[in-house]
Amino acid sequence: MDISKYIDYTLLDPTSTERNIIDLCHEAKRNSFYAVCVNSSYVALAKQLLEKTDVKICSVIGFPLGSMATASKVYEAKQAISDGADEIDMVINLGFLKSKNYVSVLKDITDVKLAMGDKPLKVILEVSELNKNEIIKACEISLDANVDYIKTSSGFSKSGATLTVVKIIKKTVKDFIKICASGGINDVETATKYVDIGVSRVATSSEFKIKQSV
Template structure:
């Protein structure tokens, strides 16, 4: 199994420098990772560095809290696409979800999806902040919004993906939406466990140790 093709190689820390982004892109290119995921301010640089490669550029927007105005997310998403992003990763408005303001959660996601057109949209749930019922409801809203991926975590909260949570998500969305597992996945053996239960992408940082599994 070529694990590399599942990897979104991610660097979203606020202290990330241009040198860090250069190193990120070089490593992604060397290992033929599926994509790099960067903050929107670095999309243009990443796109330039990965020109004429198969590595895609994903931009995180509304990161890491997801609590900014929908119009702000839409503007950031459009700008990221203009700068060369091929995918968008947004964080759900957790406060709206917990308030049971499901109409606003749906509008938040749908407006971004509409703004980016054909480009794939990942929606980060931040599962460590949600109970089981909230996770299920968030997945149902994502289905209504026609998102492309549901992502477990931003990497900035208490914890990341678990096999149990991914199974809950998979049971809810079936094969209608893909899953990106994120948070705490640091080696290929762990990544394979997630892939085996239906995950399509793995968000991994520089701590990830790549080793091919036969």
């Protein structure tokens, strides 16, 4: 298995510099990763660095809390796409979900999805903040919103993906939505375990170790 084709190589630290983004993109090219994932302010730089390569550019929006107004998420998504983003990762509104305000959760996701045209949308659930029933409900709403991926974590909460949580998500969405495992996955062995149970993408950071030729 060529695990590199599953990797979203991620750098979302608020103190990340332009030099850090340049290094990230270089590593992504060198290892033939599927995508880089950056904050929206760095999309244009990543686009310039990755021009004429197969590496996709993913931008996070509503990050990392997900609690900003839907209109703000829509604007940020449109701007990121205009700057060159190929994909968008948005954080679900956890407060709406826990309030059982499912109509607002659905509208939040759907408005962003509609603003994106044919670009893929990943919805970040932040599984460490949700119980099993809330995870299932968020998956059901994501199905209704016709999103492309469910992503387990922003990487900024207590913990990230677990095999158990991914199996719950997979059982709920079946093959209608793909899954991106994120949070605490720092080596090929762990990433492969997630791919083996049906994950389509693995988000990881500069700590990720892969044996590839330079």
